[in-house]
Amino acid sequence: MSHHALVIGAGLAGTASASALVHKGWRVSLLESGDTPACAASALPVGILSPLLTRAPTTLSRLSELGAAAMHKELARLLPEGQGWQSCQIQNLGHAPGQWPAAMVQPSVVIDAWLKEARATGSLETRLNTPVDRLSQSEQASGPGWEALDANGQVLCSADAVVLAGAWRSVQLLKRSGFLPDNLDLFPLRPVKGQMSFASLYGTPLAANPMRNNGVFVPDFSHLPRDGQPAERIWAMGSTYERGADDASVTWEGHLRNLTSLRALSTQAAATMAHAMEPPATLRGWAGVRCASLDRVPLIGQMPDLVRWAAAPRSNRGWPRKLQPERVPRLPGFYVLTALGSRGLTLAHWAGKELAALISGSTMGFEADLQLAVDPARFGWRQLRQQIRPV
Numbered sequence: 001m002s003h004h005a006l007v008i009g010a011g012l013a014g015t016a017s018a019s020a021l022v023h024k025g026w027r028v029s030l031l032e033s034g035d036t037p038a039c040a041a042s043a044l045p046v047g048i049l050s051p052l053l054t055r056a057p058t059t060l061s062r063l064s065e066l067g068a069a070a071m072h073k074e075l076a077r078l079l080p081e082g083q084g085w086q087s088c089q090i091q092n093l094g095h096a097p098g099q100w101p102a103a104m105v106q107p108s109v110v111i112d113a114w115l116k117e118a119r120a121t122g123s124l125e126t127r128l129n130t131p132v133d134r135l136s137q138s139e140q141a142s143g144p145g146w147e148a149l150d151a152n153g154q155v156l157c158s159a160d161a162v163v164l165a166g167a168w169r170s171v172q173l174l175k176r177s178g179f180l181p182d183n184l185d186l187f188p189l190r191p192v193k194g195q196m197s198f199a200s201l202y203g204t205p206l207a208a209n210p211m212r213n214n215g216v217f218v219p220d221f222s223h224l225p226r227d228g229q230p231a232e233r234i235w236a237m238g239s240t241y242e243r244g245a246d247d248a249s250v251t252w253e254g255h256l257r258n259l260t261s262l263r264a265l266s267t268q269a270a271a272t273m274a275h276a277m278e279p280p281a282t283l284r285g286w287a288g289v290r291c292a293s294l295d296r297v298p299l300i301g302q303m304p305d306l307v308r309w310a311a312a313p314r315s316n317r318g319w320p321r322k323l324q325p326e327r328v329p330r331l332p333g334f335y336v337l338t339a340l341g342s343r344g345l346t347l348a349h350w351a352g353k354e355l356a357a358l359i360s361g362s363t364m365g366f367e368a369d370l371q372l373a374v375d376p377a378r379f380g381w382r383q384l385r386q387q388i389r390p391v
């Protein structure tokens, strides 16, 4: 009998993980609190898939290079070009000026395609309107496993392994489950609100390519409504970056910020946006909440047992600066993929595949220093190291 995994959250991170696990022969139950997959940050109308360009390589630029290459291939495998995604050249006006290969992508189309493919194998069960209140360790026929419980303590699902992909709300779930020590911030995830402004496009686009400086202008994208209506051509400008804000309301102030960013890219496009803001306003907005970690690097890997770790006596001998993953107590069968920040499109597929390999008993296939950089135990290591005491 195949192993059974429970995945929490049907955004890019959760569906990419579910899809990769099904490819590896797992049965997967995907639990989502919303009434549709891609209902939170991954509902964005259009995003850009592109590597992060930095003066010298950084952890995130190296990860995004791996992710962008993998996601481009995956898009070409999964969907015909023009249906939810479109290759393009992005024009960088500020840092790293020039044209760079990229793609415009509607994440919900990719998510629906992953789910459709996985369901066709008979190995995926998707449960919507199913908020997981907490997780608890349990005994499965095959050994130790996990139970997802609702707010009444009823078991929603049991499985051999769990992948937490609930973005910034993962912290609340971990707290309710008793997996975070009370007075330490060992799992620092932060909400970052983003608002995009967009409108229908009639006639000739206002630029040949997407443009990026402080924000991205997408001049022409064929957006697929989720209710099956025909595709609509849109232009879009985004996005605001509002640290600490965790509401997804569209505001006039958000539009004004996007207008200011657009002025720095194209005066002609900014004039069109300003016109669309005048009555009768044709400008629309969409807002979502990204999840960022304290060091802005994603969390990919096995969950540390933070409560046991924080309570354990520690000696200042043999506790080096650099994380030693083998010394970290872990929750068996509990994995996490989150904090994709502004790079979910680039990273989710690649990270989901690497995580599925780890869950299936292989090692992750990328450089050791990057594995340390994404380890969900890194914050615990740094903070507990500062509190070491003789034993």
Ligand SMILES: Cc1cc2nc3c(=O)[nH]c(=O)nc-3n(C[C@H](O)[C@H](O)[C@H](O)COP(=O)(O)OP(=O)(O)OC[C@H]3O[C@@H](n4cnc5c(N)ncnc54)[C@H](O)[C@@H]3O)c2cc1C
Residues within 6 Å of the ligand: 008, 009, 010, 011, 012, 013, 014, 031, 032, 033, 034, 038, 039, 040, 041, 042, 043, 044, 046, 047, 048, 049, 107, 130, 131, 132, 133, 165, 166, 167, 169, 170, 173, 193, 194, 195, 196, 238, 239, 240, 286, 287, 288, 289, 290, 291, 337, 338, 339, 340, 341, 342, 343, 344, 345, 346, 347
């Ligand atoms: C305005 C804006 C613009 C962006 N532009 C880009 C871009 O150009 N390129 C790019 O790569 N990325 C972009 N991003 C970022 C990208 O959208 C995110 O990185 C990505 O969607 C995150 O996916 P996720 O699955 O981690 O989170 P989410 O999509 O937020 O999914 C998490 C899911 O978990 C569910 N959940 C949480 N807790 C529970 C629970 N207890 N029980 C059940 N379900 C639960 C939630 O309902 C949600 O559906 C942008 C984001 C925003 C907001």
